[in-house]
Amino acid sequence: MDFNDTPQQAAFRTEVRSWLEANAERKVEGKRGLNRRIDSEKGLAIAKVWQAKKAAAGYACLGFPEEYGGQGRPLFDQIVYDQEEEQFDVPRSFFAIGLGMCAPTMMTYATEEQKQRHIPPMVSGEEVWCQLFSEPSAGSDLAGLGTRAVQDGDDWVINGQKVWTSGAHYSDWGILVTRHDRSLAKHKGLTFFFLDMKSPGVEVRPIKQISGASDFNEVYFTNVRIPDSQRLGGVGDGWTVSLTTLMNERLAVGGAPPPDAMDLFKLAASTQLEDGEPALADRAVREKVADWYVQAEGLRHIRSRALTALSRGEAPGPEASISKVVSAPKLQDISAYGMDLLDIGGSIIGDEAPADSAFQNGYLYAPGLRIAGGTDEILRNIIAERVLGLPGDIRVDRDKPFEDIPTGR
Amino acid sequence: MNFDFSDAQKALKKQTRDMLRSACDLTVPRRVFEDSSESYSKDVWAALVDMEAPATAIPEEYGGIGFGYLELCAVAEEVGRSLAPVPFSSSVYLATEAILMAGSEEQKKEFLSKLATGEAIGTFALSEGPGLVTANSLSVTYAGGKLQGTKSPVPDGDIADFAVVVAEGTTGSCLALVDLTGDGVSRKPVDTVDPSRSHAAITFDGAPAQLLGSEGAGWDLKNRVFDRAAILFAMEQLGGADACLQMAADYSRGRYAFGRPIGSFQAIKHKLADVYIRNELARANNYYGAWALSTDAAELPMAAAAARVGSIEAYQFASKENIQTHGGIGFTWESDCHLFYRRSKLLSLSIGSARVWKDRLVSALESRNAA
Structure with a gap:
């Protein structure tokens, strides 16, 4: 048991580190840097420059095959790169959904010509992609989606609405799952496409979240035409194709932003309670810090276990699936508790708030994290069914024609 | 890696x-x-x-x-x-x-x-009845090569051949090694919530003993022994928690109610998913503890406390939810559920409860951050 790189990994790490030293600045504690919240247009422009630089040096998508702009390296090398990049002040990535979810779906189902056309510009950051899955009536029950696709000659005509689409407002392309036949059972009547987001009839409206930020959108489709050549998988294979995307989502969505247990530790050490002592001297506060530290450390070591598997070229074990279901509620609880330590002053958000408002921002961001990419509840179902082997729920809608399924409206 | x-x-x-x-x-x-x-x-x-x-x-x-x-x-x-x-x-x-x-x-x-x-069985005697023993509250004394006072409950105290006793010496606390089969030792079994592991009250009345380590170092040595033991106890607790999860999952697949296996209800699924999550977090912390123990790493105090806290809570949670998943049958004497429920409580109290270890964990973090 050790935490060391293999000689090859160590050599690669050195190479990556020296490239980063030459091309980016190291993070400075307490300094905001490039990653602070800036409006997406400006942020995107900066991110595209950085992505292009990475791509030119061969670091953009290390695991992708060489013919599509990658280096065909083991997944572990990507992790080495990410660990090193984490130490530097680089712009936040606008490309995670495209590279993490859309690209693997395209690689599995697109034609060779389409892959050659679309994947390299994704890698270099020239073209940004989004994923058009959730709908107002289809969230956890994604297969209940109703956006219609009707074939018309060599085209399909799309009408309906998607929601919670990250980055739709700046995306060039999207992957889309639709319903082509309402008379079939719900999982059978789905068909999958990719489309140009600038197509006539596509309208993107930002959603204002509880934090006030707008990271997601509603996307409306009014008689949008998609060529049949942009269908991924067969007519009626939409669910199977979606599962490819979602499998990759589980790999892409994992941890949570700060504050974590040690941020609370630091806040508690520098905040006084009633008796003038630091909050960290209070036994009740210490217990809370300890509880979250144990969770945070558990997640860190689970990650080390997953990296060990990847380093050996194996798939990570099922324990890797628990990351988000632990880290999202932890973020919510730590944020709320940190605010408690500051008393009514904990309500202040902005320059006066300690830790760059991390606790207040975490409080307002965490509810979304508990829902996005699989709710706490859905993830527990997945653990129970796939890991513990418990029987599936009884599905009252599975074999009915979609049009006969009650909607409650 | x-x-x-x-x-x-x-x-x-x-x-x-x-x-x-x-x-x-x-x-x-x-x-x-x-x-x-x-x-x-x-x-x-x-x-x-x-x-x-x-x-x-x-x-x-x-x-x-x-x-x-x-x-x-x-x-x-x-x-x-x-x-x-x-x-x-x-x-x-x-x-x-x-x-x-x-x-x-x-x-x-x-x-x-x-x-x-296995020719000899040893044990470790710290507790002096209900309540926390501290460095300043030790009532068992060691002076002139002899022990005086009562320790209870001592795990395996009725069968062990010798014990390491935490005692108040002439210049502070110390560890003393005592032959439990020798003079000046009387032992009496003590009933605990887990009778599958025996305990005893041991009274020393001038029992000859030898110092283990230096006088005055007893409390510190005890803490260091417990840091190492914590990881091994945590591994035992993890094994027990895993057994409970297995038992509950097996039962929920085979037990039918409302015309379907109870494991198909989300109330049971989410409960057992939570058990799994706690067990795997505990496992990860324990493996890190195992690494720290095997390499004598500087992280040992943090790693030990995290392993101990996580495993106490995982086993307590798994053993109680195992009974809950079984329903009424799980509350019977004949069911094996309570053997785990009892053991998990006993282990959660051995070498200090979660409350003690959480405090030690934060103290260890304070020392690390000050360094």
Whole structure:
């Protein structure tokens, strides 16, 4: 048991580190840097420059095959790169959904010509992609989606609405799952496409979240035409194709932003309670810090276990699936508790708030994290069914024609 | 990155598991539990000795097999899974570790080889009845080579051959090694919530004892022994928690209500998913603890406390939700659920409860941050 790189990994790490030293600045504690919240247009422009630089040096998508702009390296090398990049002040990535979810779906189902056309510009950051899955009536029950696709000659005509689409407002392309036949059972009547987001009839409206930020959108489709050549998988294979995307989502969505247990530790050490002592001297506060530290450390070591598997070229074990279901509620609880330590002053958000408002921002961001990419509840179902082997729920809608399924409206 | 047990360590774990599965199915802890004349299972102890389990981490020069702590962790998990009613933790995690840490060359030579072969069973005596013992509250004294006072409950105190006793010496606290079969020692069994593991009240009345380590260092040595033992206890707790999850999941697949397996209800699924999540967090912390123990890493105090806290909570949660998943049948004497429920509580109290370890954890973080 050790935490060391293999000689090859160590050599690669050195190479990556020296490239980063030459091309980016190291993070400075307490300094905001490039990653602070800036409006997406400006942020995107900066991110595209950085992505292009990475791509030119061969670091953009290390695991992708060489013919599509990658280096065909083991997944572990990507992790080495990410660990090193984490130490530097680089712009936040606008490309995670495209590279993490859309690209693997395209690689599995697109034609060779389409892959050659679309994947390299994704890698270099020239073209940004989004994923058009959730709908107002289809969230956890994604297969209940109703956006219609009707074939018309060599085209399909799309009408309906998607929601919670990250980055739709700046995306060039999207992957889309639709319903082509309402008379079939719900999982059978789905068909999958990719489309140009600038197509006539596509309208993107930002959603204002509880934090006030707008990271997601509603996307409306009014008689949008998609060529049949942009269908991924067969007519009626939409669910199977979606599962490819979602499998990759589980790999892409994992941890949570700060504050974590040690941020609370630091806040508690520098905040006084009633008796003038630091909050960290209070036994009740210490217990809370300890509880979250144990969770945070558990997640860190689970990650080390997953990296060990990847380093050996194996798939990570099922324990890797628990990351988000632990880290999202932890973020919510730590944020709320940190605010408690500051008393009514904990309500202040902005320059006066300690830790760059991390606790207040975490409080307002965490509810979304508990829902996005699989709710706490859905993830527990997945653990129970796939890991513990418990029987599936009884599905009252599975074999009915979609049009006969009650909607409650 | 190689954060995993080696193939040889995994093989040892499987060998231990297979051996315990045949030598120690749940009828064995139940028999010790129900028969007050049997303090521990001599057969299971003999089988563990036969595979040299107590000798695992003892260096060869003292009669051990010098495998190391990763191997011992692998064995501990299986001991916990099987609810083995044997003095393994007292003799191996506590007495052996105390002598390895504080013993003179002579003491190591004399005691370790006997511990390695199972010829002697050792234990560790700290508690002095209900309530927390602190460095300033010790009532058992050591002076002029003799112990005076009562320790209770002492794990395996009725069967152990010798004990390491935390006592108030003439210049502060100390550890004293005492022959429990000798003069000035009287012992009386104590009933606990888990009768599958025996405990005793031991009264010393001028019992001859020898210092283990220097006088004044007792409390610090105790803490250091407990840091190491915490990881081994945590591995036992993890084994038990895993057994509870397995039991509950199996039952929920086979038990039908409302015309379907109860495991198809989300109320049960989410409960058992939560058990799984806690167990896996505990496992990850324990593996890190195992690494810290095996390398004597500077992170040991943090790693030990995190392993201990996570495993206490995982086992307590798994054992109570196992009963809940079983429903009424799980509350009967005949069901095995309560054997785990009782053991999980006992283990959560041995060497300090979660409340104590959470405080130690934050203290360790404070020391690290100050450094």
